[in-house]
Amino acid sequence: MSFLSPTLRLENLSTQPTMTQDHVPEDQRYNKQNIVAQWCVPINGKMYRIELEHGTTSGRRMIWVNGREVLRRDWMFKLVGEDTFHIDQTRCIIRVDPAPGFKYEYSLYIDGKSHDQYTEDMTRQYRLWLYTDDAAAEAPQEYRIMLKLDTLSLYVNDELRTEESVFVHGGTDTKFLLQDTEFVLQARSSGNKHDGIVHTLLANGVPVPEAKMQEIMQEPVSILQSSN
Structure with a gap:
């Protein structure tokens, strides 16, 4: 796959799609x-x-x-x-x-x-964690948790959460409950200007490894296979 110049022009293409299969679900x-x-x-x-x-x-x-x-x-x-x-x-x-x-x-x-x-750009703007709750009652529950760094907006499976953060020694904690799993998003100072604030996600007290955005964006089916 090659990526050409982002300076693009539309040539010989209608601005509206041709709908000839609308009768097919x-x-x-x-x-x-x-x-x-x-x-x-x-x-x-x-x-x-x-x-x-x-x-x-x-x-x-x-x-x-x-x-x-x-x-x-x-x-x-x-x-x-x-x-x-x-x-x-x-x-x-x-x-x-x-x-x-x-x-x-x-x-x-x-x-x-x-x-x-x-x-x-997204790697610099977001933090991403993937967590699977194998102890869910009916079937394993998968969570995709994203944090937008500039606004500190928190998304869980594409839904914006409104959670309050509390100040603790060295930073803040943001707690939220999903089914029977308690999550804590910790924000702590790294102690140096280069790294800035370090974000860590805990699930029932256990750290969740941060997912690599670049790898996830190359493997869409692995995290979106059930999306509609």
Whole structure:
């Protein structure tokens, strides 16, 4: 996958998708085997799985976000080009370029930045933890906990939480309960300007390893396989 210049132009593409399959239920239109590219992107504290269907024989191009269709073009004679869509008011572009051997390269741009550039920015702006409660009553419960550093907004499975922080020696603690698991988000001074504030998440008193944003964004299905 290659990432080209974020200075993009729309050429020979309608601004509206062509809807010719509206009579087919959305869940039947979605076929995982037809997906040729996928990306994982955090936008405003929520994680999104973006998938592209590119039919080189049918001429159909479809874009799915968390399993929902956001754009469809049928019978396109031009198999390369760009498509624009929005997620939570953020402009996204998927670009299709020719590659050697009658193949194609697929690139995603978010807010004018390539997926790689955007990933680097998000790594600096967010902290992410993944936790699985194996002791849940019916089935293991998975939690994706994200902290936006500039606003200290806390998201659990894409939902914004309103939790109060209390001052403790050396920093603050933010406590919240999910099912039978008590979480504590600790904020402590690192003691030096370079590292600043260090955030640690505890689940029932046990530290939860911080997930690497760059790895997670390259493996969308592993954390969003049940999203709708």
